Amino acid sequence: MNLKPLTVVLCLLQLSSFAQSKLSVSFTVSDEKGMPLELAALQLYADSTMKLSAVTDSAGIAVFSLDTPGSYTLKVNTLGYAPVNKVIQLRDSNAFFRLSLSPSGKSLKEVVITQKKPLMRQEDDKTIVDAEPLAEVSTNGYEMLEKTPGLFVDQDGNIYLSSTTPATVYINGREMKMSRSDIASMLKNLPPNSIEKIEILRTPSAKYDASGGGGIVNVVLKKGVKIGLNGSVNAGFQQGVYGNRYAGLSLNNNNGATSSYLNVNLTTQNNYQQLNTNRVLTGDTLLEQKAFTKYPGQVAFTNYGISKDINDRWNLSWDGRLSYNSSKSNTHNDNNIVRSSTEDVLGSTLSLVDNKSQAFLSDQEIGAKLKIDTAGSEWVNRASYTYAYNNLDQVYNNTSVLLNSNGNGNVGTNRHYGVIQSDLTRKIGKGFTFETGLKSTYLYFTNDALYYTGGSGAIDPTRTNKYNYRENLNSLYVQGAKTFGGFILKAGLRMENTNMDGHQLTPGDTTFSIRRSDLFPYIYFSRKIMTIASYEIRAYLVARRTINRPSYEQLNPFPKYVDQFMSEIGNPTLKPQFTQNYEFNVSAGEKPLLAIGYNDTKDMFTNVFYQSAQNVSQAYRSYDNIGANKEFYLRGLAAIPPGKAYFAVIGGQYNFNRYEGLYEGKPLNFSGRNWLFFTYHQLKLDKRSTFSLHGFWRLAGPLQFYQLSDMGSLTLSINRKFLKDKLFLSMNMTDILYTNNNTFTVQQGSVNASGYRGGDTRRFGLTIRYNFGFVKKEEHGDMFQVDADGKK
Structure with missing residues (x-):
């Protein structure tokens, strides 16, 4: 892994640290x-004009970086616990405090919302998105x-973060x-208010699988985080050319232990896709295809x-999910x-396909967690099937x-997937955390496709x-x-052993086998740059091999x-691709602002199209290692300061990609x-009505x-x-201008x-949701949100 650019930046950051000496103060709540x-x-007050704010992470830890020692007033607030208000003395050396909060001793009733949590915040090497504002204007998790x-979700359901490689989707931390x-x-069958948060990891640490070259999107579900019983019932519809209908129930219960x-x-759903293609067969001959597919279906889902x-x-x-999907496509x-020069039709066919x-x-997953100490050390074990x-x-x-020609067939697939995982986290003291873990996965997949030609009943080979x-x-x-003097340094190494065995029984007996072991280093560096208007400006630098x-x-x-x-053909000589990921980003008060990244991919494999030399009307869709891809991206995110009742988040990302390799044996540049x-x-x-607008535009x-x-x-x-x-009522219109469709061209090799x-993307929807139980109290102090009355 080439870490020269990283080393240079680290040295520059280290040199700049000599210009100022900061006092690091850590609190464990x-x-x-x-x-x-x-x-x-947590809030620290030096006087009436100076206030610093922080929120504890998943380990209950919050860190402040102060310019001077002295006397500070500390205030701590969280739902269900008595607030803390005390004066602390900070010396010249770094300090560490442990705070134990007592229950408030009052039965919770309805809590008045004072202010929402940040829509997005940066925590170490991941971006955390609060699900609640998005749930209010969404009908499902997708x-x-x-x-x-x-996030960019293409028409096939792939989710892209920064790379040309789609992101990997996790549920509750598991692929x-x-x-x-x-x-x-x-995701389309997850009620929106069942999701607690969305974690975005563009360069995951060594704790995560090295296969996350396109990053990870982790959907974290609510697990009875509120005291008592609460939940919701919902129903709604979406109507475009065709319609979707859905109804659901969500329950959360927490009695303490x-x-x-x-x-x-x-869900009852229906939509369509229109796909038109023109492919050049010879210099003056085109193959024109117009395919219209309709997708009705029903889904029952529970987790x-x-x-x-x-x-x-x-x-x-214990966590589990069950789903049953009955669908059709026509x-x-x-x-x-x-003939393109005269527009004469030389031949035509009609293809009809019905699928059921x-x-x-x-x-299913079982887990066991051992709390080792009060500093956040823990041992987590999980097994799933x-x-x-x-x-x-x-x-x-x-x-x-x-x-x-006609025929029929049946395709049956079975997939068994098991995971055993053990992770140990030790808080050793003096700002040092050690992590290690083991993981083993086993996948067994079978496919059996049996087709017959029409009339004769003969097997279709x-x-x-x-x-x-x-x-x-x-x-x-x-x-x-390690945390020291306002710096955070994290480094790790992951080893993965890969074993793949494929055995084709019909139509011919073929096998392949892959055995390999690889190392994947990871490094993360963060430090505070300055403070502007009580917001801490912090820089992050991350590098990883995937x-x-x-x-x-x-x-x-x-x-x-x-x-x-058209036929699809696999490539048994396909090699895995490796990517070096680098990203430098800046946040303000835990809110991501700016990121610059570089991805260097070797042996990149992707979809390729080959046209038969013997019969130009026949094309083959396959995969091949085409060479190298170098990608540079720049991403920016900003918030328009809230007024009385308005706020906005705007952003953009620029990507530049360069491909170098071979395509059909010829240079590709x-x-x-x-x-x-x-x-x-x-x-x-x-006070009770909200208008929201969101969208994306890809040039x-x-x-x-x-x-x-x-x-x-x-x-x-x-x-x-x-x-x-x-009672919550939402009316929405998606893809108002019907712009979520596109024309495309592909000109590579002989293709x-x-x-x-295009598809059935412009829809009008209505959702009714009734919430019962306790209303969650919101957090304070965020530049991206306003309170229920429109006040900052």
Whole structure:
């Protein structure tokens, strides 16, 4: 790993530190049992004009960097505990304080909201997005990700942070190892108010799997974080050309020692996709394809969990998810071969495909956490098992003037995925934290596709196949973090051992095997730069090495039928790609402001298209290692200062990519750039009514080998609360201008194609939600939000 640029910046930051000597003061806030209290608000006052604010992290720790020693007034506030107000004396040396808060002793009733938490805040090497403002204007978890500033969700459900590689989606800190469509379906069935926060890790530490080359988006669910029983019931619809209907129940319960949660959601959905393509066959001949696909379906989804404190040190937990999806798709594809100079139709076919599928998912996890001391040291162990089954029945019919072909088939897949993980965190003292852990995963996947040609009942060898796939990954990591004089330094090393075995049984007996071990270093550095208007300006520098492994579908050499003119073929010689990630960013008062990043990828593999030399009407979609990709990005985020009742978050990101390698055995050298802008606005019309507007706009530019036109989406909503703020009504319009569609071109090697892609994205929606139980008290002191009355 080339760390020369990192070393230079570290040296410059270190030299600048000699210009000033800071006093570092750390506070650990816990309850009477010694359990750390997250999101406790701390304020330090030197006099009436100087105030510093901080919020404790997940370990209950908050750190202040002060210019001078002396006498300070400390105030600590958090929900359910008696406030602290005391005077402390700080000497010339760095100081560490432990604070134990006592319960307030009063039964909680309805709490008046005084101010919302930050929409986005920076905590070490991750950005934390508060889910509540997004939940108020969203109908499900997937929409919340679409509305999160800085995330780009493409039409296939891929989530992009900064890299051209899609991000990995985690639920409660664990990778789901599911297909993109399955993850999207799960998120679409998560009630929005069941999500506590969204964590964005663009350069994850050594604690996380090295496969997160595109970063990690971790969706954290609520787990009975409030005292007593609370929850909500909701129902709604979205209507475009077709409509979605949904209803759900969300429950959270916490009696102190035991907390639990339950979410149930039922959805009836329908949408469409229009995909038109024109591919050059010869200099004067085009293949024109117009495909319209309709996707009706029903989904039943539930997730649940329970966590119990066995004693003052041990906590046991169980989390689970179950889902059943019954769906259909109907595709109507018109194919015409046209002479472009005269527009004469040389031949035409009609392809009809009907699919019926049933999918079942069970995901279960048990965990045990040992609290070692009151400083935040802990030992966490988790074991999980996921079973997924999918059955697809397909009927197809291809008709032309000269030839008709039809048939039917069945595809069954089974996936077993197990994980065992153990993580140890030790707070050794003097600002030093040591982390280490082990993880082992096992994936077993089977696929059985059996097709028959119409009429004769003979097996169709072009579609019938059967294979088994096994994958075992074993990893070990060590990581240390040290806080000193306003600096935070974290470094780690992760080792991963990869074992892959594929065995194709039908149509031919083929196998492949991969055995390799790799090291992945990580380093993180942070320091305070200055203080402006009581906001701490802090700089962060992160570097990491990551890997992207090919899946079995990308390795399997069997030609998979797509349509009469297109097949998918895996590449068993595909190598994993490695990326060096570097990012420098700046935050103000824990609010991310500016980031500069660089990703250097070797052996990059991506979708490639090859046209048959023997039959130009036939094309093959595959994967190949095309060479290297160097990516530079610049991201900015800012808040418009709130007035009486208005605030806004605006931002943008610039990406520049350069590809160097080989395509079809010929040199490949090209570059591309694109801009992504995003915004979020909220206007309080009165104490109970809110108007919000959010959207993104992506200027024309490349996405891997595709050159996309301008595209974006603008969504507005009006929300009103009734019945003492317990009843919530939201009306929204998504993709108002119907701009979330695009034209595209791909010109690589022998393939020269263009087209259009659009879907049922412009929709009107109505959601009704009734909240019962306790209203969560909000945090104070944020430049991105205003209070319920519109006052700062």
